[in-house]
Amino acid sequence: xxxxxxxxxxxxxxxxxxxxxxxxxxxxxxxxxxxxxxxxxxxxxxxxxxxxxxxxxxxxxxxxxxxxxxxxxxxxxxxxxxxxxxxxxxxxxxxxxxxxxxxxxxxxxxxxxxxxxxxxxxxxxxxxxxxxxxxxxxxxxxxxxxxxxxxxxxxxxxxxxxxxxxxxxxxxxxxxxxxxxxxxxxxxxxxxxxxxxxxxxxxxxxxxxxxxxxxxxxxxxxxxxxxxxxxxxxxxxxxxxxxxxxxxxxxxxxxxxxxxxxxxxxxxxxxxxxxxxxxxxxxxxxxxxxxxxxxxxxxxxxxxxxxxxxxxxxxxxxxxxxxxxxxxxxxxxxxxxxxxxxxxxxxxxxxxxxxxxxxxxxxxxxxxxxxxxxxxxxxxxxxxxxxxxxxxxxxxxxxxxxxxxxxxxxxxxxxxxxxxxxxxxxxxxxxxxxxxxxxxxxxxxxxxxxxxxxxxxxxxxxxxxxxxxxxxxxxxxxxxxxxxxxxxxxxxxxxxxxxxxxxxxxxxxxxxxxxxxxxxxxxxxxxxxxxxxxxxxxxxxxxxxxxxxxxxxxxxxxxxxxxxxxxxxxxxxxxxxxxxxxxxxxxxxxxxxxxxxxxxxxxxxxxxxxxxxxxxxx
Amino acid sequence: xxxxxxxxxxxxxxxxxxxxxxxxxxxxxxxxxxxxxxxxxxxxxxxxxxxxxxxxxxxxxxxxxxxxxxxxxxxxxxxxxxxxxxxxxxxxxxxxxxxxxxxxxxxxxxxxxxxxxxxxxxxxxxxxxxxxxxxxxxxxxxxxxxxxxxxxxxxxxxxxx
Numbered sequence: 001x002x003x004x005x006x007x008x009x010x011x012x013x014x015x016x017x018x019x020x021x022x023x024x025x026x027x028x029x030x031x032x033x034x035x036x037x038x039x040x041x042x043x044x045x046x047x048x049x050x051x052x053x054x055x056x057x058x059x060x061x062x063x064x065x066x067x068x069x070x071x072x073x074x075x076x077x078x079x080x081x082x083x084x085x086x087x088x089x090x091x092x093x094x095x096x097x098x099x100x101x102x103x104x105x106x107x108x109x110x111x112x113x114x115x116x117x118x119x120x121x122x123x124x125x126x127x128x129x130x131x132x133x134x135x136x137x138x139x140x141x142x143x144x145x146x147x148x149x150x151x152x153x154x155x156x157x158x159x160x161x162x163x164x165x166x167x168x169x170x171x172x173x174x175x176x177x178x179x180x181x182x183x184x185x186x187x188x189x190x191x192x193x194x195x196x197x198x199x200x201x202x203x204x205x206x207x208x209x210x211x212x213x214x215x216x217x218x219x220x221x222x223x224x225x226x227x228x229x230x231x232x233x234x235x236x237x238x239x240x241x242x243x244x245x246x247x248x249x250x251x252x253x254x255x256x257x258x259x260x261x262x263x264x265x266x267x268x269x270x271x272x273x274x275x276x277x278x279x280x281x282x283x284x285x286x287x288x289x290x291x292x293x294x295x296x297x298x299x300x301x302x303x304x305x306x307x308x309x310x311x312x313x314x315x316x317x318x319x320x321x322x323x324x325x326x327x328x329x330x331x332x333x334x335x336x337x338x339x340x341x342x343x344x345x346x347x348x349x350x351x352x353x354x355x356x357x358x359x360x361x362x363x364x365x366x367x368x369x370x371x372x373x374x375x376x377x378x379x380x381x382x383x384x385x386x387x388x389x390x391x392x393x394x395x396x397x398x399x400x401x402x403x404x405x406x407x408x409x410x411x412x413x414x415x416x417x418x419x420x421x422x423x424x425x426x427x428x429x430x431x432x433x434x435x436x437x438x439x440x441x442x443x444x445x446x447x448x449x450x451x452x453x454x455x456x457x458x459x460x461x462x463x464x465x466x467x468x469x470x471x472x473x474x475x476x477x478x479x480x481x482x483x484x485x486x487x488x489x490x491x492x493x494x495x496x497x498x499x500x501x502x503x504x505x506x507x508x509x510x511x512x513x514x515x516x517x518x519x520x521x522x523x524x525x526x527x528x529x530x531x532x533x534x535x536x537x538x539x540x541x542x543x544x545x546x547x548x549x550x551x552x553x554x555x556x557x558x559x560x561x562x563x564x565x566x567x568x569x570x571x572x573x574x575x576x577x578x579x580x581x582x583x584x585x586x587x588x589x590x591x592x593x594x595x596x597x598x599x600x601x602x603x604x605x606x607x608x609x610x611x612x613x614x615x616x617x618x
Numbered sequence: 619x620x621x622x623x624x625x626x627x628x629x630x631x632x633x634x635x636x637x638x639x640x641x642x643x644x645x646x647x648x649x650x651x652x653x654x655x656x657x658x659x660x661x662x663x664x665x666x667x668x669x670x671x672x673x674x675x676x677x678x679x680x681x682x683x684x685x686x687x688x689x690x691x692x693x694x695x696x697x698x699x700x701x702x703x704x705x706x707x708x709x710x711x712x713x714x715x716x717x718x719x720x721x722x723x724x725x726x727x728x729x730x731x732x733x734x735x736x737x738x739x740x741x742x743x744x745x746x747x748x749x750x751x752x753x754x755x756x757x758x759x760x761x762x763x764x765x766x767x768x769x770x771x772x773x774x775x776x777x778x779x
Contacts, residue, residue, distance in 0.1 A: 069638040069743075103649060206647075210648075299638060
């Protein structure tokens with residue numbers, strides 16, 4: 001089984017918390033987490049609703065392997081309709097919150113309606129209640145975490161909260177759990193804020209009983225085999241623990257796919273200064289490295305997390321001792337969005353801004369990318385210094401970035417405009433083509449002119465531009481599971497579909513997608529099959545992944561998105577890369593997209609055919 | 619030869635695999651709330667520290683127990699709680715200077731590390747060897763080795779020079 005079979009339904013309008021049984025027919029078709037919660041969402045929410053209205057729902061869902069001894073069994077996802085994209089939002093987070101929710105006896109929490117007053121949800125095993133949060137409103141994620149723990153006199157609570165960004169409707173606000181892990185993308189924090197829900201605090205002491213595992217002996221053996229594969233693999237056994245995802249900074253720069261200065265360039269001259277290697281280097285100022293240690297999420301035997309300390313004399317934290325302690329450091333995406341994309345090579349400044357993103361509760365990818373777009377608008381003379389908050393909002397200015405971060409979370413001055421995201425910002429200043437987004441969501445850190453498969457990945461991702469829906473970088477750059485040429489678009493449609501479907505499986509299981517640097521579905525399937533009732537052969541899992549993908553697509557189409565939204569900004573389609581291995585290349589989306597639709601079993605307009613839907617049981 | 623748990627916090631990543639293994643061994647559930655080894659996260663310092671019973675030779679808990687429910691296992695050196703005898707009076711939890719004996723609401727007994735009968739599951743589960751099970755007389759051996767390596771560093775070069 002592995003599911004607790006309990007769903008907590010919280011109606012904020014009525015202030016009620018009720019327990020209901022998990023729909024096991026759905027669980028055996030959609031597994032858990034991303035898949036299962038999406039099924040609940042499409043059944044319960046009209047795709048056309050305003051994402052910030054009480055009619056939208058917010059689901060926090062664990063997977064069947066969340067909270068078990070399976071390596072990386074930490075994950076939970078937040079599923080809702082996104083205010084940033086108008087499409088489905090599905091943001092995945094690690095840390096310890098997800099496992100704690102499971103230990104309290106819940107597979108998922110469905111949050112509906114809107115509270116008149118700020119509240120937070122307290123869950124202690126089967127006791128769930130809404131408590132007043134008027135005093136927490138206006139507080140940061142970090143203050144909220146500490147205040148709730150103190151109030152409950154329970155240091156063992158695990159807390160997921162929004163910061164001021166979520167309260168203020170920043171469209172890329174996230175939900176932060178365990179201080180620096182986040183359900184980061186697509187503005188799920190803004191949805192939570194629109195519901196007047198400040199935090200969810202959980203304490204679970206029931207655990208996941210061995211009796212709930214279908215075949216405990218087979219499970220333990222499959223889990224052990226999986227851990228050995230992770231330990232023996234060069235990426236998950238060495239690269240990630242040592243450098244975190246930041247192991248990629250120099251690699252991606254070398255292949256000419258590190259988007260720089262709002263994607264005007266594809267290589268950053270300062271990449272080595274903000275890389276994983278640089279985080280290990282002793283600083284000139286105090287002789288200490290930026291990185292303090294690596295850290296694991298719950299149950300993870302990889303431990304890619306970064307814990308950093310900022311140089312106390314750095315301009316960002318001088319006389320601000322509250323930022324002198326250790327906290328979550330830079331991962332590759334954040335180092336890129338806050339750094340290369342803005343042309344800033346100041347590692348300490350990027351670390352500080354990353355702290356602020358965690359503290360205020362905003363997605364550093366979208367935030368950094370929005371600042372990058374604003375910098376291009378500023379340099380084009382479309383935003384004045386006064387409008388920008390009395391700073392030179394130029395590429396390379398760490399001062400401008402730090403001030404923008406502080407102002408955005410608090411929705412002060414120009415921060416209010418940044419909080420709308422790059423699409424709306426660039427539209428406002430008359431240059432919509434400068435917004436580096438798909439479906440309104442900002443890109444992550446891979447230039448598709450140099451990694452062609454990522455172009456198709458971005459264009460077709462159900463939640464807008466994203467690297468975590470099909471990470472073809474694994475194949476195209478790292479050779480996992482097999483090397484393909486990053487500059488060639490042939491064959492990428494098939495690759496993207498395979499990655500998309502497999503990732504949907506991982507995201508529905510409770511496991512972390514980073515395991516797939518080492519694990520294939522062949523390593524994951526025995527763990528799921530041993531834990532869960534139902535038919536979970538490799539074929540069943542792959543079909544389930546494809547089912548989830550198509551279901552998300554259907555939600556988006558019903559929300560009003562069409563094939564016209566499966567596209568990229570002009571810059572990636574028409575402006576060739578200027579330097580590096582991809583010099584002269586554009587993204588060959590027009591070659592890949594029709595083939596992708598065909599392989600997916602969709603019409604030329606990107607609509608799943610009746611046959612496809614029937615085959616997938618949709 | 620007795621063995622001891624040996625903990626090197628520098629190697630700990632805070633993953634809690636030890637807690638999961640411990641609770642599964644003793645309670646058949648993945649449940650950190652039931653683990654008798656606990657990992658503490660000193661967030662501001664970026665340190666993770668696993669902590670559990672050190673199996674004192676003259677164990678306070680054992681001497682404090684009014685019903686003789688805590689006994690030394692001669693083979694492993696573990697001070698074990700005999701559940702059939704424990705009355706849940708919690709005097710041992712007061713006596714232990716380290717806080718490593720604790721009461722369980724579910725069972726009405728106290729729980730503490732019993733070294734899993736000589737095959738500690740936390741050791742098996744730890745992915746970074748932050749927890750090892752070594753000769754009880756030589757828990758300092760690895761630290762000595764590290765210092766020895768430093769003490770001798772460069773000796774070869776100076777001899778050749």
